[in-house]
Amino acid sequence: MKVVLKQDVKSIGKKDGVYEVSDGYARNFLFPRKLAVPADAAAMNEVKTKADAVAHHAAEELAEARALAGRIDGKTVTIKAKAGTGGRLFGSVTSKDIAAAVSKELGEAIDKRKIVLDGDIKTFGTHPVEVKVYPKVTAKINVKVEE
Numbered sequence: 001m002k003v004v005l006k007q008d009v010k011s012i013g014k015k016d017g018v019y020e021v022s023d024g025y026a027r028n029f030l031f032p033r034k035l036a037v038p039a040d041a042a043a044m045n046e047v048k049t050k051a052d053a054v055a056h057h058a059a060e061e062l063a064e065a066r067a068l069a070g071r072i073d074g075k076t077v078t079i080k081a082k083a084g085t086g087g088r089l090f091g092s093v094t095s096k097d098i099a100a101a102v103s104k105e106l107g108e109a110i111d112k113r114k115i116v117l118d119g120d121i122k123t124f125g126t127h128p129v130e131v132k133v134y135p136k137v138t139a140k141i142n143v144k145v146e147e
Contacts, residue, residue, distance in 0.1 A: 001026045002039035004047055009035055016047050065134030072108055072131065073139040077101040081145055083124065089145070093121035098129060098143055121145060 001023045005015055009030070013019050018039050021030065030036035037043050079101050081089045095115040102110050116130040124145050131139045 003030060003036040004039050004043040005030075005036050007035050016050055018044070018047065062134060062137070065137045068108060069131075069133045069137050069139040072102065072106055072110075072141055074141070075106055076126070076142040076144055077105050078144045078146060081124075081147065083147055087124055089122050089124075091122075093127075093143065093145055098141075101143070102131075102141065 002018055002020055003026050005013060005017050005019065008015050012021060021036075026036065026038075031038075077098065079093055079097055081093060083089050095112040095117055098115050098117075099110050099112040102108055110131060110133075114132045116132060121127050121143065124147065126142050126144045129141050129143050131141060133139055
């Protein structure tokens with residue numbers, strides 16, 4: 001018997017999946033506990049509608065991420081820092097500092113966890129930084145550190 005799961009069931013599968021189970025298991029275990037419903041036309045339509053909605057939201061998020069990447073790609077943000085002798089900074093420029101500068105100068109909110117630093121930025125100058133906006137969507141920005 002084909003059933004549509006309403007919750008994850010360890011021995012069968014994930015929620016909203018269509019699975020083939022034995023008739024007795026469905027009647028005596030899954031249906032009384034409201035873990036599944038028979039895979040009739042209404043249930044199948046509901047599963048298809050949910051899958052389409054998830055795909056639509058994912059497409060919207062991807063388009064939004066690509067637009068954000070296009071707006072910030074190649075831009076330069078400036079960060080002021082104090083330095084000691086020899087031009088070395090006190091501390092280093094962190095992803096939190098870069099996220100704050102992008103938010104302030106470019107007007108785009110970026111999470112600090114999405115900024116990928118190859119190493120610590122401890123010197124003045126311009127440093128290329130990669131921003132992972134979304135999976136498989138990245139942008140490159142330049143961080144200019146000056147006194």
